[in-house]
Amino acid sequence: MKYNELLRSYIKKSGLTLDKISELIPEYNQTASKQYLSKLQNGRTPPASEELNRVLAKITGGDANELIKAAYIVKAPANVKDSIYAGDVLKKLNAQILSDGIGHGGNNPILLEELIKLAEKKDFETAFKKTKMYSDLFLVIGFIVGYLDRCANNHTGNDTQFDSIYNYLVKIDEEHGLGLEITLTPDKPKCALQIISILKEKVFPTINTFEFGGTVFNFADYLNTDGSPKFDILISEKSDDSDTNRKTEVNNQVEALDDDLKKKMHFFESLELDLGLDLTDPDVQKKLKRAAKIIFSEED
Structure with missing residues (x-):
């Protein structure tokens, strides 16, 4: 966060007016x-002096060291700014990776290493883009697993929801140029298994398991050793109580994820229709990001 943004956030959280802060500052010999x-x-x-920043942090209840650091970055030479910025971005990237489940529990060290290497090269845009891509694809696979579990236990899979996740996957494919070439077929359960097989081959060839949404997914449960789909799992078998409970828990988790996904998809579809935009266009995405930064950085 930039110096002025950080200071503004401290002032806003304190609930104090600028007049009141100005009145209190002389008590600290500034x-x-x-x-x-x-x-x-x-x-x-330009940012205030270190002494005044300490006073402002004291009055507003903010972090003096963070405010002083932010002020220093503004005043620092270009090469120093780059080094500081790179360190901060690495921290943010690592936090996002962990929150998205990519590095959780050390289950995906290969993906984690790939993203950190990109960040170390200062290719932050690609690193964040790939982090989002992996997170979105984990969500897709999580939904498919829940869909297959319902199908395998004599539950009717929700084909409308499956179509929605398929369309979402197509958008991910187009946005990142993955070349998945997935075709939606009438046999939705078999199509779901084919999707897992294609994702394993083209996106996650070195990944065998991953954790997302508190659930660990193992590709070996759905694919043969040669990577082909295990179509036999679609045959219903009697499950014991513990297995039924496990599948119910997975289904509940996936349905919660799906509800959140549907809300997001509905918002972006509405945005496309209202503004006549193509949100898969990288130029449109950049302009929207810039517009959002301007809007949310404005003073209340």
Whole structure:
């Protein structure tokens, strides 16, 4: 977060007006007018001195070290800024990787290593893009696994939901140029297994298991050693109580994920229709990101 954004967030959280902060500052042997504080939080003047930043953090309840660091980055030479920025991005990337489940429990060290190498090369855009791609694909596979479990236990799979996740996968494929070439067939359960097989071959050739949404998925449960689908798992078998409970728990988790996904898909589909945009267009995505940053950084 930039210096002015950090300072503005501290002031907002404190609930204090600029007038009140200006009145309190002299108690710490510093001075700053309301007008100067306004310029500081809106990025219209260089950051304050270290002494004043400590006072501002003290009054607003913010972190003095973070505010001083943010001020230093603004004033630092270009090469120093790059080094600091790279370190911060690596931390953010690592946090996102862990939150998305890619590195959780050390189950996916190969993917983790790939993303960290990209970040170390300062290719942050690709690193974040791939992190999102892996997260989205884990979600797709999680939904498919729940769908197959329901089909295998004499439950009617929701074909409408499956069509939605298929369409979502197509968008991921187009956005990242994965070349999956997946065709939707009338036999939805077999199509679901084929999707897992294709993803394993083209995206996750070195990954055997992964954890997402609190559940560990093993490709070997759905694919043969040669990577072909295990179509025999679609044949219903009697399950004991523990197995039934496990599948019910997985289904509940996947349905919760699917509800969240449907809301997101509905929002983006509405956005495309309302604005006449193609959200798979990289140029459109960049413009929307810039617009969002401008909107959410504006002063309330």
